[in-house]
Amino acid sequence: MLSTEKYIGVVRLLNAGEHQEYYISENNHPAIISKEQFEAVQIEKKNRSNVVKGKSGNRRRSSSKYSSKKGR
DSSP: TTGGGGTTTTTTEEESOOSEEEEETTTSOOSSSHHHHHHHHHHHHHHOEEEEEEEEEEESSOOOOOOOTTTT
């Protein structure tokens, strides 16, 4: 849910002919959450991710998955 920039008032607009190019429109609409909260969530998602990007492509860090129940 918190992967979408629309929650902070940012919209990506695709170029009419080229789908590889886009324009960013900031403050397009009122933000639901602050930019700081959004960025903190993105950092936490990256830290919890079990996927690592390497030279040979994406791979899993280990066979275990993140679980909030482990700390209990």
